[in-house]
Amino acid sequence: MGSSPQLAILDYGMGNLRSVEKALEKVGARAFVTSDEEEIAAADGLILPGVGAFPKAMERIRELELDRMLREAVERDVPVLGICLGLQLLFDSTIELGGAEGLGLLTGDVVQVPAGGRKIPHIGWAEVTWEKPDPLINGLRPGEPLYFVHSFVVSPTEDELVGTASYGSRFACVAGKGKVWGVQFHPEKSSAAGLRLLRNFKEICS
Amino acid sequence: MSDLKRIIPCLDVNDGRVVKGTNFIDIRDAGDPVELAERYDAEGADELVFLDITASHEGRDTIVELARRTAENVFIPFTIGGGIRSVEDAKAVLGAGADKVAVNSAALKRPELLGELAEVFGSQCVVIAIDAKKKEDGTYGVFLNGGRVETGRDAIEWAKEATSLGAGEILLTSMDRDGTNIGYELELTRAVARATDVPVIASGGAGELSHLTEAIEEGEADAVLCASIFHYGQFTVGQAKKHMAMHGIPVRV
Numbered sequence: 538m539g540s541s542p543q544l545a546i547l548d549y550g551m552g553n554l555r556s557v558e559k560a561l562e563k564v565g566a567r568a569f570v571t572s573d574e575e576e577i578a579a580a581d582g583l584i585l586p587g588v589g590a591f592p593k594a595m596e597r598i599r600e601l602e603l604d605r606m607l608r609e610a611v612e613r614d615v616p617v618l619g620i621c622l623g624l625q626l627l628f629d630s631t632i633e634l635g636g637a638e639g640l641g642l643l644t645g646d647v648v649q650v651p652a653g654g655r656k657i658p659h660i661g662w663a664e665v666t667w668e669k670p671d672p673l674i675n676g677l678r679p680g681e682p683l684y685f686v687h688s689f690v691v692s693p694t695e696d697e698l699v700g701t702a703s704y705g706s707r708f709a710c711v712a713g714k715g716k717v718w719g720v721q722f723h724p725e726k727s728s729a730a731g732l733r734l735l736r737n738f739k740e741i742c743s
Numbered sequence: 744m745s746d747l748k749r750i751i752p753c754l755d756v757n758d759g760r761v762v763k764g765t766n767f768i769d770i771r772d773a774g775d776p777v778e779l780a781e782r783y784d785a786e787g788a789d790e791l792v793f794l795d796i797t798a799s800h801e802g803r804d805t806i807v808e809l810a811r812r813t814a815e816n817v818f819i820p821f822t823i824g825g826g827i828r829s830v831e832d833a834k835a836v837l838g839a840g841a842d843k844v845a846v847n848s849a850a851l852k853r854p855e856l857l858g859e860l861a862e863v864f865g866s867q868c869v870v871i872a873i874d875a876k877k878k879e880d881g882t883y884g885v886f887l888n889g890g891r892v893e894t895g896r897d898a899i900e901w902a903k904e905a906t907s908l909g910a911g912e913i914l915l916t917s918m919d920r921d922g923t924n925i926g927y928e929l930e931l932t933r934a935v936a937r938a939t940d941v942p943v944i945a946s947g948g949a950g951e952l953s954h955l956t957e958a959i960e961e962g963e964a965d966a967v968l969c970a971s972i973f974h975y976g977q978f979t980v981g982q983a984k985k986h987m988a989m990h991g992i993p994v995r996v
Contacts, residue, residue, distance in 0.1 A: 553837060553838060553840065555811075555814055555838070555839065555840045556814050556818075556840045559814050559815045559816075559840070560818055562815075563816075563818070588865075656940060656941070658865075658867050660867050660911070660942075661746055661747065661749070661942075662747045662789060663746075663747070682747060682995040684819070684820060686867050704746075726818060726819060726820050726842065727818070727819075728784055728787075728818055728819050729785075729818075731818060732818055
């Protein structure tokens with residue numbers, strides 16, 4: 538493996554993947570958007586992006602058998618990064634739109650943003666508090682502002698919780714276990730701090 | 744913790760080029776919107792707005808190309824406005840990497856467009872741009888074509904209607920203040936902010952850094968749009984952020 542790993546951005550037909558691809562290229566990764574099994578099996582790291590509704594996304598993921606490919610990758614110790622809905626899909630289940638099962642690669646459920654009467658979706662820059670050191674967040678400052686657009690949040694176990702932010706009340710926004718991570722914010726839209734996080738992920742995959 | 748207030752530089756674009764020149768000495772091509780956008784990202788801008796004023800139909804593709812090139816080089820959210828008339832138009836720029844579309848005249852002609860856009864992309868992608876001007880009776884009317892055509896609509900009523908139809912944010916420009924550098928129209932901004940429950944971006948009139956803090960504190964805006972004070976190098980985004988922070992406004996630094 539060289540210093541320029543191949544990162545597969547999993548395509549299940551939901552959301553704009555172009556910004557993620559360009560941000561990964563910017564930090565020196567070779568990124569490609571794919572749902573092809575051979576390409577995914579050959580990748581040094583997987584990105585699970587996504588915008589939209591959880592149940593529909595899981596339906597598409599199962600149709601394309603991306604759930605199996607993700608599990609196989611995790612068994613081979615290939616790093617995985619979920620972004621926004623991608624983070625939520627890594628968890629056990631959601632309450633969104635009547636509920637659905639997730640991938641179960643991280644532990645916990647997905648619930649509505651505990652906004653305390655504030656407007657949902659939560660949109661904008663929010664300061665992130667790091668709950669423990671993690672290679673994914675190397676070089677990021679305490680309280681680093683990152684860019685969010687979401688209506689739901691994950692509720693990880695304490696040992697899988699990496700970062701939190703606040704909107705109405707505090708919520709989990711970075712979770713990780715082994716080489717599986719997820720971030721609720723959009724690193725590809727979070728300027729230099731977001732690029733730093735993606736560069737950290739790229740280095741984890743190198 | 745309060746929400747971080749945003750500073751949003753705005754670039755007017757015609758046939759893919761910035762309309763008003765800039766005088767940054769370290770910019771190679773002052774007419775290239777992407778180069779200017781990169782500069783603002785590096786300075787700490789929270790978002791960007793590109794307003795396409797291309798008149799010709801053939802020129803319309805240039806805005807999609809602009810969104811595409813911006814997404815390759817700029818890693819903060821950006822909005823494309825001007826000439827978005829349909830779900831198809833929006834799909835083209837959002838697919839190219841834009842985060843939001845701003846609609847103005849097309850929504851006045853056909854308000855259902857806002858609901859159609861929200862249905863397909865979510866209201867977080869839909870910005871209603873309102874050009875308002877004070878009338879003789881003291882109310883604010885909605886105008887078209889740079890303030891030349893009165894629509895007969897009341898700005899505050901239209902803001903309420905547009906957000907109930909699906910717009911998730913309001914880009915509110917005072918035609919009286921636009922280009923004057925004498926400060927934002929605070930009364931209008933506050934009235935719209937209080938009448939709606941979505942973020943309001945104040946636009947038109949910024950000439951001093953104190954105008955930005957006024958728009959947030961007195962105008963109750965969530966974000967400030969600026970053009971000339973940044974384009975001509977009078978102030979940097981960083982200086983504006985510092986000024987706002989000194990006045991106790993939470994900003995991303």
